[in-house]
Amino acid sequence: MSDQPVPASAMCVVAxxxxxxxxxxxxxxxxxxxxxxxxxVIVTKGDKGSADPAMTTELLTEIREREQRDAAELLGVxxxxxxxxxxxxxQHTLELRRDITRLIRKYRPDVLMTFDPxxxxxxxxxxxxxxxxxxxxxxxxxxxxxxxxxxxFPELLGEGLEPHKVREVYIGSSLPKCDAFIDxxxxxxxxxxxxxxxxxxxxxxxxxxxxxxxxxxxxAFARYKAFPGAEAMEYxxxxxxxxxx
Numbered sequence: 001m002s003d004q005p006v007p008a009s010a011m012c013v014v015a016x017x018x019x020x021x022x023x024x025x026x027x028x029x030x031x032x033x034x035x036x037x038x039x040x041v042i043v044t045k046g047d048k049g050s051a052d053p054a055m056t057t058e059l060l061t062e063i064r065e066r067e068q069r070d071a072a073e074l075l076g077v078x079x080x081x082x083x084x085x086x087x088x089x090x091q092h093t094l095e096l097r098r099d100i101t102r103l104i105r106k107y108r109p110d111v112l113m114t115f116d117p118x119x120x121x122x123x124x125x126x127x128x129x130x131x132x133x134x135x136x137x138x139x140x141x142x143x144x145x146x147x148x149x150x151x152x153f154p155e156l157l158g159e160g161l162e163p164h165k166v167r168e169v170y171i172g173s174s175l176p177k178c179d180a181f182i183d184x185x186x187x188x189x190x191x192x193x194x195x196x197x198x199x200x201x202x203x204x205x206x207x208x209x210x211x212x213x214x215x216x217x218x219x220a221f222a223r224y225k226a227f228p229g230a231e232a233m234e235y236x237x238x239x240x241x242x243x244x245x
Contacts, residue, residue: 006034007168011109013041013100013139015131016049016087017068018198023172024113025075025191026184026215026237032076033187039079039107040072041100043135048087049201057086063200071197074190079107090131092138098153100142105161112166114139116173116240123174136171143169144244171240180241181222183233188215 010031014020020028020040028038046064047057065082072080083099090096104112117136119128143166146152150163170180184191192208215235222230222238230236 006031006036007109007111008035009037009039009107009109010111010113011039011041011104011107012113013043013103013135014114015043015090015129015135016046017042017064018046018071018195018201019115019132020113021071021075021191021195021198022211023115024170024237025071025194026187026235027113027170027182028077029075029187029190029194030182030184032078037079038075038077039081039103039109040068040077041081041083041103042068043083043096043100043138044085044087044090044131045082046087060200064198067198067200071194074194074197088131090134092134092141096134096138097142097146098156100139101146101153102156102159102161104142104147104166105156105164108164109166111168111170112139112143113170113239114172116171116177119174119177121174140169140171165244167244169242169244171242173238173240175218175221175238177240178221178238179225179227180239181218181225181227181230181233181236182239183219183229183235184215184237185233185235188212188235 012020012024032038045061047061050060115132115136117133121127148163148165218238219233219236222236
């Protein structure tokens, strides 16, 4: 899939504000600059991510939604949908699957981006958040078969939401499982600026050296895998890629 044409439309479904920026922001910036209409779906309110004793869930919800909108604007994202589930408690339920199906049918993306529900650990340092795994499961099940099949969630037909078939899926996964790589060299700084918009989460952490190293290592892995075009990549994002019939 070297030199894959950019999609006309894409939807990125994540658990928390800032998830999309960590996993997909370089690719999203590249696509929006080329004309892709991108929709963000943020499933939870991100209302637990603070160690400040004076912080409340209500205030943190407001802060994180504002930060996410600022980051999305920097990346050129056209739409942000916030489903408002509580942070940290997410489960793969039929209600969640229906809510995501509703938005897939509403926006009708060519491409879907989400987490890998099978990734439990990233390397030897990060256990994958349970909300990430729940969103990955629910999103993939919403895409197939729920958004496609007319008789699944028939109440959505009553809302005027006809079935829709997603054509491609980009899954953020652990690097050894990835088989698609996108050159983000021209958009690395935009990715960093979007992450910096999440001030409540980034704090004083200088994330740039670590993420620069990760993007460089990803490009090196693409070359190791002999991915077409990888010899020209200095920085990349990686995905498990599905092309659906």
